[in-house]
Amino acid sequence: DGGITQSPKYLFRKEGQNVTLSCEQNLNHDAMYWYRQDPGQGLRLIYYSQIVNDFQKGDIAEGYSVSREKKESFPLTVTSAQKNPTAFYLCASSYSTGGPTEAFFGQGTRLTVV
């Protein structure tokens, strides 16, 4: 079945550590996105990529980094510079032509700082 796979589902990070969240899609989508969701809030865009080897900052990119070496993969690294990383992280993908299109979402990774 086509879809988006995020791993792990739950992740615990110690203070000062970098952690990487995985996102893989087999939908043949060009564009991929990372969103952050905090309790009682909507999703906020961290980074997005419309094509391999290119990505752009979203609204809250500070303390995060990404790479896009393959079309199918868009990992997100939460660095120690992110002061409040505890949140629910959602990865999404979509086609990147023909105007804004529906995005398909993964099931998310819940990151907790311990």
Add this chain to the structure above:
Amino acid sequence: AQKVTQAQTEISVVEKEDVTLDCVYETRDTTYYLFWYKQPPSGELVFLIRRNSFDEQNEISGRYSWNFQKSTSSFNFTITASQVVDSAVYFCALSEAPGYSGSRLTFGEGTQLTVNP
């Protein structure tokens, strides 16, 4: 800057009641797209509908209907004869179109809908 407001944080209804979720948006663009997504307890967002700013026709899909009014910058979502399985968080979202494709979205805060048996 874009903004989406969902003033209803939580709504609780009894099964078979109709319920309307409100969405008000702000944008300076004349061309834009509006979306509704459903987030069940499992966490992933499920796409429900996309409308562009030039299409103000109301849409009905089964028990779901959407009312888009540019004059009031609103894109409200109604569930008719609600069911327990409709319980979820519902998000309204906005995407500007000029110069960009894909799905870079500005989300509202979401409305938690609980349908009680």
